[in-house]
Amino acid sequence: MLNWDHMFATRSSKMRASEIRELLKLLDQPDIISFAGGIPDPALFPADAFQAAYADIFAGNQVNSALQYSVSEGYKPLREWLVGEMSKIGIPCDADNIFITSGSQQALDYLGKLFLSPKDTALVTWPTYLGALQAFNAYEPNYDQLSVTGNRTPGSYEAMAINMGGRVKFAYLSTDFSNPTGETVDLAARQHLIDMADEMDIAIIEDGAYQSLRYEGEAVSPILALEIARKGSIEQTRTIYCGSFSKTLAPGLRVGFVVANTTVVRKLVLMKQAADLHSSTINQIAIAHVAQRHFEAQVAKIKAAYNARRLAMLAALDRYMPAGTVWTRPEGGMFIWVTLPEGMDGADLLSQSIKTEKVAFVPGQAFFADRSGANTLRLSFSCANEQMIEEGIKRLGRLVSAALADAV
CATH class of the missing domain: 3.40.640.10 (Type I PLP-dependent aspartate aminotransferase-like (Major domain))
Incomplete structure (x- = not known):
């Protein structure tokens, strides 16, 4: 087998696979409720507007x-x-x-x-x-x-x-x-x-x-x-x-x-x-x-949809997350950041979640330059409807509660 390592520039050793891009593959699994990908909802794309734009370009x-x-x-x-x-x-x-x-x-x-x-x-x-x-x-x-x-x-x-x-x-x-x-x-x-x-x-x-x-x-x-x-x-x-x-x-x-x-x-x-x-x-x-x-109409449309999902996720977190778990309350965007009790590991929780609760999220450690933050995770609400959010956060809260009980 040809060994390329000695030929690569030293900078190549700093390149790492995106943990988020890997998690996006879970979006194709119909049994997974995914809060992992921080991506816009394709159902909200202005597809007709782009179809007309390209038609105008080719017709003119x-x-x-x-x-x-x-x-x-x-x-x-x-x-x-x-x-x-x-x-x-x-x-x-x-x-x-x-x-x-x-x-x-x-x-x-x-x-x-x-x-x-x-x-x-x-x-x-x-x-x-x-x-x-x-x-x-x-x-x-x-x-x-x-x-x-x-x-x-x-x-x-x-x-x-x-x-x-x-x-x-x-x-x-x-x-x-x-x-x-x-x-x-x-x-x-x-x-x-x-x-x-x-x-x-x-x-x-x-x-x-x-x-x-x-x-x-x-x-x-x-x-x-x-x-x-x-x-x-x-x-x-x-x-x-x-x-x-x-x-x-x-x-x-x-x-x-x-x-x-x-x-x-x-x-x-x-x-x-x-x-x-x-x-x-x-x-x-x-x-x-x-x-x-x-642009203005499109932004108004997606803001209405994402805001409803944000509020649904915040309400579900209030209902289902156990004491000792805290999260941010953003005024916009696509994300909520959850901090688990000390000693818990977001990556371990994800592994268990995929097996038992079928809920995906991003472990927070990936976002720290020093790889700290093991007890954190990122939830995205942009691509899940309110019903999925309710069920997914209910499952996630159940998983976190069980992990805390096992740790006692």
Whole structure:
């Protein structure tokens, strides 16, 4: 058998299979109630709108350009539409400040490549988005725990990074209804992060994938909006905002975007040219067609559906989870984060759950850069109806109660 290991780059040792992608295979098993995949409900996709968009492209004079190579920055009418959307959330910018990617996951990969040299430190929350860790891992960084409450000094981060052989390059966080916890970073913490980044001279990567999915409470301005308000122009900011159409319109078209100062955008464009030249031209045009005509109605539709499921899951957790188990109460997004009593293991619980209760979820350990958090798990309510949620949480509560009884 040919041994490839000595031929692979050292960075390949940092690449790990996504535990979530593996769990998505359970969605095909009809006897499993799955709260595992943090994916949108395909029944809510605007399929008719996309069918009409592609029909318009092929019936009109856009078909040749839609099937042709395009500019690396992205389809300009889509970027111009995004300029208007960004202004609504307090981010004044130009089309030159917007860069289209093949999903926001590609944006994270490019930003890891742009900022991280081996042994540099990325500051991430504990827990954080698993896909971000996967994207950054290839560039051989170290991780340090980002505190959004201000209980660590910039000097402590810098000293730790130097001790590990590099320097701090950026702070990454999901600000609204984060994956995996569903929590939102408050205004004071966002302001503190700007102060900290200025003092340390690092970038902030703001993951806004779920920003549109607020179901209750008051919206909090994005970090990039707050920084522009302070400094007067996006060109003076160090925050890089990553967004996506995957959670609002459709993930299969793989269209995401970055909003940042033009110095960063120009570097990302060079990476795009070297990697895949540009994102799919026809998909960008189709996204632009649907966004211009249907975005607000589509977001309203999915918010109503997901909110009903969120409320159903929170109510079921209140009814069926035993004492000693706690969970977040998100105001939006797709996730609820459960913390089990100390000593319990989410991975062991999942193994037992699949065998006996037929309920899937994601063990929380996958979301910690240091592989801690064994007694946590992530539940997604986006792809289960209210009846499935009631039955699934009832089964899960029964399983947790039995595990606690066995431990006594």
